[in-house]
Amino acid sequence: xxxxxxxxxxEVAGFSAxxxxxxxxxxxxxxxxxxxxxxxxADFKTVAPEDRKAMGQRLNELKTAVQEKIVALKEGLDQKGxxxxxxxxVSLPSAGTLxxxxxxxxxxxxxxxxxxxxxxxxxxxxxxxxxFHNFTALNFPEEHPARDMQDTFFIEKDPDLALRTHTSxxxxxxxxxxxxxxRTISPGRVFRNEAISARAHCIFHxxxxxxxxxxxxxxxxxxxxxxxxRELFSETTKIRFRPSYFPFTEPSAEMDVSCNIxxxxxxxxxxxxxxxxxxxxxxxxxNVLESCGIDSNKYTGFAFGMGIERxxxxxxxVNDLRLFFENDVRFLNQFKSAR
Ligand code: PHE
Numbered sequence: 001x002x003x004x005x006x007x008x009x010x011e012v013a014g015f016s017a018x019x020x021x022x023x024x025x026x027x028x029x030x031x032x033x034x035x036x037x038x039x040x041x042a043d044f045k046t047v048a049p050e051d052r053k054a055m056g057q058r059l060n061e062l063k064t065a066v067q068e069k070i071v072a073l074k075e076g077l078d079q080k081g082x083x084x085x086x087x088x089x090v091s092l093p094s095a096g097t098l099x100x101x102x103x104x105x106x107x108x109x110x111x112x113x114x115x116x117x118x119x120x121x122x123x124x125x126x127x128x129x130x131x132f133h134n135f136t137a138l139n140f141p142e143e144h145p146a147r148d149m150q151d152t153f154f155i156e157k158d159p160d161l162a163l164r165t166h167t168s169x170x171x172x173x174x175x176x177x178x179x180x181x182x183r184t185i186s187p188g189r190v191f192r193n194e195a196i197s198a199r200a201h202c203i204f205h206x207x208x209x210x211x212x213x214x215x216x217x218x219x220x221x222x223x224x225x226x227x228x229x230r231e232l233f234s235e236t237t238k239i240r241f242r243p244s245y246f247p248f249t250e251p252s253a254e255m256d257v258s259c260n261i262x263x264x265x266x267x268x269x270x271x272x273x274x275x276x277x278x279x280x281x282x283x284x285x286x287n288v289l290e291s292c293g294i295d296s297n298k299y300t301g302f303a304f305g306m307g308i309e310r311x312x313x314x315x316x317x318v319n320d321l322r323l324f325f326e327n328d329v330r331f332l333n334q335f336k337s338a339r
Contacts, residue, residue, distance in 0.1 A: 005061075102324075120183045127189055128163060138291075167207070181212065185207055220302060255279050257278055258274060276314055283301070
């Protein structure tokens with residue numbers, strides 16, 4: 001018996017397996033029901049009592065050697081199997097799952113870029129705003145129905161506070177703290193209590209602009225926005241202004257650009273008019289300048305405001321605004337940007 005054990009131990013020590021099948025055959029040869037190790041244990045009965053202790057140890061030595069061999073070889077084969085078998089190498093850098101910028105960020109950055117080139121700086125402010133900065137300073141009289149235009153979310157515990165309905169509130173803050181010349185744009189999230197649909201959401205993003213200095217005229221407004229529209233869409237983009245109303249500007253206008261999809265021919269994006277509305281604008285009402293501590297006899301200004309969602313929808317032909325908030329990677333993966 002000792003001879004058998006010694007020769008098996010040798011065999012076990014020298015064994016190696018090319019694949020899992022060979023290893024399994026090895027396991028069955030030694031440890032299977034009719035394998036060599038159980039057979040030896042069966043023979044153990046015939047061992048003389050005085051030899052049993054030593055022989056028992058030798059037998060266990062063999063059994064352990066076989067088990068350890070199997071574990072060691074299996075580990076090596078498993079690792080190999082992952083590379084050659086399933087071609088999966090978990091140590092490789094991932095491919096194809098690189099993050100990309102959100103389309104709203106891409107367009108926001110582009111708009112900021114366009115205005116930075118003509119001297120506008122970026123200003124930001126709080127999303128929870130008080131009545132003064134969101135309404136009163138912007139010439140919304142108290143109890144005036146114009147406040148309803150903006151479906152405000154008020155903060156229950158403090159009626160003076162609300163989620164800002166536009167980033168014009170940021171411009172009030174800028175005017176409060178600085179004197180002209182002021183050239184600033186304010187990007188940010190705004191909130192309005194509107195039913196969520198393909199065209200509206202209770203949260204959206206705006207960029208508003210403000211220019212205050214001596215002798216700022218409506219011509220400056222038009223030329224600035226014309227430059228902006230051509231930079232954002234194309235060199236052949238045309239603009240037009242339609243009279244409108246905002247409490248904080250007088251006169252006020254809405255600006256349309258020629259449809260960048262059909263080039264003005266008429267399509268379903270521009271509802272066959274050849275034009276799409278992209279922003280509201282106007283000359284800053286003197287009351288607003290005065291509320292913010294700026295001398296309205298000396299200074300004039302223009303302001304404009306646009307929704308980033310709307311512009312992104314036009315630029316990328318996105319037909320449902322909700323896609324911007326759902327974070328479906330199949331949608332987001334379609335947008336790539338260098339910055
Ligand atoms: N604040 C306006 C809005 O939220 C946009 C606007 C800004 C209009 C500046 C005119 C001038 O709709």
